[in-house]
Every structure is written in C-alpha cells, then in structure tokens.
Amino acid sequence: MIYFSTNKSSVPVSIKKATLEGLAPDGGLYVPSEIPHFSPEELALLEGATFNNIAFAIAKKFVGSEIPLEQLSDMIESCYPFETPIVGLDNETFIEELFCGPTLAFKDYGARFLARLTGYFAAESDKLVTVLVATSGDTGSAVAYGFQGIPHTRVVLLYPSGKVSHLQEQQLTTAGGNVHAIEVQGDFDDCQRMVKQAFMDPDLKEQLTLTSANSINISRLIPQSFYYAWASLQLKEQYGFNQSLFSVPSGNYGNLTAGVLAKRMGFPISHFIAASNANDSVTRYLEEGRYDPRPTITTCSTAMDVGNPSNFARLKYFYGNDHVAMGHDITGIAVSDDETLATIKSVHDRFGYIMDPHTAVAFRALELYRSSESHIKNAGVVLSTAHPAKFLEVLQDALNKEINIPARLLEVLEKKKMATMISSEYSELASFLNELKQSE
Secondary structure (H helix, E strand, C coil), rough: CCCECCCCCCCCCHHHHHHHCCCCCCCCCEEECCCCCCCCCHHHCCCCCCCHHHHHHHHHHHCCCCCHHHHHHHHHHHHHCCCCEEEEEECCEEEEECCCCCCCCCCHHHHHHHHHHHHHHHHHCCCCCEEEEEEEHHHHHHHHHHCCCCCCCEEEEEEEECCHHHHHHHHCCCCCCCCEEEEEEHHHHHHHHHHHHHHHHHHHHHHHHHEECCCCHHHHHHHHHHHHHHHHHHHHHHHCCCCCEEEEEECCHHHHHHHHHHHHHHHHEEEEEEEECCHHHHHHHHHCCCCCCCCCCCCCCCHCCCCCCHHHHHHHHHHHCCCHHHHEEEEEEEHHHHHHHHHHHHHHHHCCCCCHHHHHHHHHHHHHHHCCCCCCCCCEEEECCEHHHHHHHHHHHHHCCCCEEEEHHHHCCCCCCCCEEEECCCCHHHHHHHHHHHCC
C-alpha cells in the first residue's frame, strides 16, 4: 500500500514512512493511494468474528507486507484485550461504548495501535522517535499510556491550560518515564498550530526524528475504522439491520474520517451525522459549501472544541473538494451546551443511562436528524467516546447526583502533576525540544 499527501506535492511513501513522519513534507496529510475493499464474500466470513479478528483483517490490507502477519496479529491482540460493548437503548438506537480501554476513552483504539507500529518501525531503523502531540483532552492520556515504555520512543504532549477536565489533565501529566507534558497558555488550535510548525521546521527536523500521534498520523486513523466495522457487522448479525447510521462526536474530525474509510471498505454503513458543538466549521461547510473556520469557542464538550479541524483536509480529499458529494454521506448538526445538558438528563430519565457530554452531543444530533429524515429505518449508533466520570462537573450540573468514579481514575487523582508551562509562541516549544535533544 502506498500513501499520498493530500497536498499532492510530496513523494508517495510506505506505511512505515507515513507512520514515522506523521505529516507529509509538503504539509499535507497522508492518505492511502486506494481504500482497500472487502468483497461480499469477505464480509460474510467476518460475520460472527471477534473484534480482534475484524481489526486484523482490516489492518493487514493497509500494512501489506511491511510487518509479518504473525507479528501484526500479536500487535492487535496486545492492543485490544478489552471489550467494545454495544448497548441498546431502544429497538433502533444503540450506544457503542468506546471507553473500556486503559484511559477510559476512545482514543485508546488509535493510540495503542500507533504506539506499537511506531515502536516496531523505530526499532527496525534503530532510531529514537519523538512523538509530538496536540491534545484537547483524551488524545493526550491515550498516547501517554499507549506509548509508555515503548522502546525507541518518547512523547511530548501539548495541551491547552485550563481547557481540559481535571481528570484528563491528571491522566496526561502523570505518566512520566518517556512522556513529557507541555501546558500551553492558549487553546487547542494554538497547540495544533505549534505541532505543525515543528514538523515544518527544517532545523528541528535535522536534530530530531519527529512524528505525530494525533489523527493527522494515518496509522492512528486506520485503527479507528475497526470499531465502525465491528458495530455494523454486529448489528447486522444480531439484529438484522442491513445498514447502520453512525452519529459521531466531532472535533478534529479524525473519528468521522475513520468512519468514511470503513464505509468505503464496504462495511454496511448508510450515513454519518457529524455532531458538533458550537465549533461548527464543518457543519456550516456542509450547509453552505464554504469553509470558514473561526476561533475556538469553549463548551462543556471540551474535547470537541476545535475551530479549524485538521482532518477536514482528508475529508475534502476523499470527496474531491465537493461539499454536495460529502453531504450525500455526511450530515452536519450542531448542538448547543443547553441541549447537551438537557440530553444528559433526558437520556438518564428515559433509559437510566449516563453519558458524557460528547456522547450527549451525538445522541441529540441523532434525534434531530431522525426528526427530519423519517424515510429510512436503520440502526442508529451513537459513538460514546469517554467514560462519564471523566466529566464530573458537567454530569453533576446536568443530573445533580454523584457519579461513581472507576478505581483507575481515582488512582490517577492521587498522582503528582508533572508539566512544563509555555506560552503559545512556537519559539518556546522549539527551545523545549532542543533542550530535550541535548539531554539525550
């Protein structure tokens, strides 16, 4: 499999180079030269398969011969020793719980796979790889724990000061070892901008082998397609739904882009709802055909507070920069904070189910979509991206009740925060990275 840049002016590369580079030299994002397709016969063989078997079937099509299949299979098994439950709220509405991994967030699916690929390729090249990451919350903790102890790697996490939940901050700043946390006096877009500047900095690239664990890295995006494939096949096999509709909490749009990959691979997916909060740049593009990113707005669904999402470049590439074509597969719906809090309460009152604010945004978007699109009766799958205990303040406001905190989160709260504070000036990040190099 060969990978191209969305900017189309870089030399095509292998999965190894795409993984270790993260961002293409021309500033574009890597995409596969062609999206592999599963025939009806192949899909039939996967019905009834385990999550890990489905993940392996997908991964080997993207990795090709660059990793021996036995080792790739072992990687998959070590990545996903946890369950991926699908909970039915009613006969047509399901919650896919993606928070059963080590950090209780969906980012574990991508980060753990990427960590193992990066470690494998770095060892093969005998390099120390510096993994540079911008996070609005759960990416940071998932990457921190995914890469913790992986040989030939070290991680530098940038997160916006005061704009992630307390539990998220504790997770991403207490890993230690080969993980370094940087607290940026700015918002997520500032963190993302600085990461991109680092990748384009010729002096820094000469000193360090840099890669990214954000969803700009294609090897973090590919494994996120696994849980779309799993859910669509489970709902077909167990409930008889020929197609599934996915409502996706959307911030940097990597999660949604992974769903588009799964649909184009041939899995039984009918449509996507790109559920956004007040940061609705893509929602407005789908409605108006004009991309007009605006400064980030702080909301109660903090991990989705992204004004200029990186993966929009991949979506435009896949749909030929045609918002009408994109709109055939994706409907954008924005949800306010008031609606989010009201949804958390109404879902709890109706079903006894507690969801985090990002899941609530997606659930409300599904409700709004169904109220206007009644002609198709497909399974509606809401991706639940984080354990509700990671957003205690929001949940307590919405429900006025105590939320049980899992033991692994309570343990993190007792640890000492370790982070370096910098401004949003790129020069301060460059100085930190140069000092890191000198300390080797």
